Amino acid sequence: MEDWQANQTARGPAPALYGLAKTSGTIPADPAPPHLRQLAEVLIESGALQRPALARRIGVSKQxxxxLLSVLEQRGLVRVAGPLNGLPGRSSLSYALRPEAALALGxxxxxxxxxxxxxDLRGTVLAETIEPTAHGDLDQLVGQLAGLATALTERAGAQRLHVQACTVGVPAAVNPATGILNLAANLPGLVAVDLHARLTAALGCPVAIENDVNLALLGEVAAGCGKGKSDIAFVALGTGVGAGLMVNGRLLRGATGGAGEIAYLPLPDHGTTERSLIQGHFETVVGEAGIREAFVRRGGAADLPVRAIFDAAAAGDARALETIDELAGHVALGIVSLIALIDPELVVLGGSVGARPELIERVRHQLATRFERPVPILASNTGARAGLAGALETARRHLLADLFGEE
Structure with a gap:
């Protein structure tokens, strides 16, 4: 999407941000020369090329x-790959990007x-890991992310000074003007704190903080079933509930970053309780806790995880089948609300619950009875990795913009 870069969440005040971005010395202090981004994109996609071929690809002279190659060489971002066909002369030299010269974290x-x-610059994953979230105060979380950054760079055999961009997905609304988090029910220690400033200092590179479901949506647009689409709703259903919304190719955030917080949607057949006010009406019904409660209400075992409830439904258990049918009805109501508001061309369901094929089949049926216009409902192609995929692609785009200029 052409507006992706322009609509990423605020990365802090520009002067402080770009001051920290120059830790490795490769990010230019001056604006990028014209065509530098085009040249870099060609090298990223094509590998080693000679000057004449590069000139033809981007439509400029060999001079x-x-x-442009001289600029990139001075910054350590390209290397001479050697002459082709053994021919002498400058024009026979081929040039290749050094993808390891600048790295990004997600x-x-x-x-x-x-x-x-x-x-790296090409988006190749050099190291990846998963570990339990440290529950505590802000210091613990920041320390955990800094430790992960060190462990990943060491595992990849890289240097921290080459890490020049980072995107962090959080289960919260992120104010697009201030970067302050709110509506973080699953991580209450992050509410109303300046996570951006702390992480930027701890990681020593520019940091963007974004809602995790927004990133899942961007990951789906980059490499999933949303590729080429400009009006999409990504609905994540699991422990928590949320939605990422894209309208006319632009990520929809709202005044305080709360666009898509569908956990708080009221349901007409759901009574208000203290828990639903805090956690949200919709989430108390379609989140994992609500699914288990609905199963127990029908006489099911209280200690059965949601995964096992779906397995029981597949095996023909009547209580589990009724629970999944009821869930599909509630999910369909939430999707109808989104369709009525933003008119998407596609709705993607993700998360540990949302991507279940038996749920999607039932949601499609329920939606057909509740809304007159058919809207495609698809499972996320990027699966449980959607949020991380979106964070990595967003960080890479920020990195390319910092190094080579905007698209």
């Missing part, structure tokens, strides 16, 4: 290509675990 913070990975 301009030479000047984190997907959940209520129970953190997924993290390190990538």
């Amino acid at each position: 301009t290509v030479s000047e 984190f997907d913070i959940g209520g129970t675990k953190i997924a993290a990975a390190l990538i």
Whole structure:
């Protein structure tokens, strides 16, 4: 999407941000020369090329290509790959990107675990890990992410000074103007704190903080079933509930970053309780806790996890089947609300519950009875890795913009 870069969440005040970005000395102090981004994109996609071929690909003279390559060589971002066909002369030299010269980090913070990975300029994953989320205060979380960054770079045989961009996904609404978090029921220690400033200082590179479901949506647009789409709703159903919304190719955030917080949608057949006010009406019914409660209400075992309830439904258990049918009806109501508001061309269901094929089949049926226009409902192609995939791609795009200029 052409507006993806322009609509990423605020990465802090620009002067402080770009001051920290120059830790490795490779990010230019001056604006990128014209065509530098085009040249870099060609090298990223094509590997080693000669100057004449590069000139033809981006539509400029060989002299301009030479000047651009000189800029990249000075910054340590390209290397001479050697002459082709053994021919002498400058034009026979081929040039290749050094993808390891600048790296990016991605984190997907959940209520129970953190997924993290390190990538190079091409988006190749150099190291990846998952570990339990440290529950405590802000210091513990920041320390955990800094430790993960060190462990990933060491595992990849890289240097921390080459890490020049980071995107962090959080289960919360992120104010697009201030970066302050709110509506973080699963990580209450993050509410109203300046996580951006702390992480930027701890990681020593520019940091973008984004809602985790927004990142899942961006990951789906980049490499999943949302590729090429510009009006999409990504609905994540699992322990918690949320939605990422894209309208006309632009990520929808709202005044305080709360667009898509469908956990708080009221349901007409659901009474208000203290828990539903705090956690949200919709989430108390379609989140994992609500699914288990609905199963127990029908006489099911109280200690059965949601995964086992779906397995029981597949085996023909009447109580489990009724629970899943009821769940599908509630989910369909939530999706109808989104369709009525943003008119998406596609709704993607993800998360540990949302991507279950037996649920999606029932949601499609329920939706057909509740809304007159058919809207495709698909399972996320990126699965449980959607949030991390979105974080990595967003970090890489920020990195490319910092190094080579905007698209």
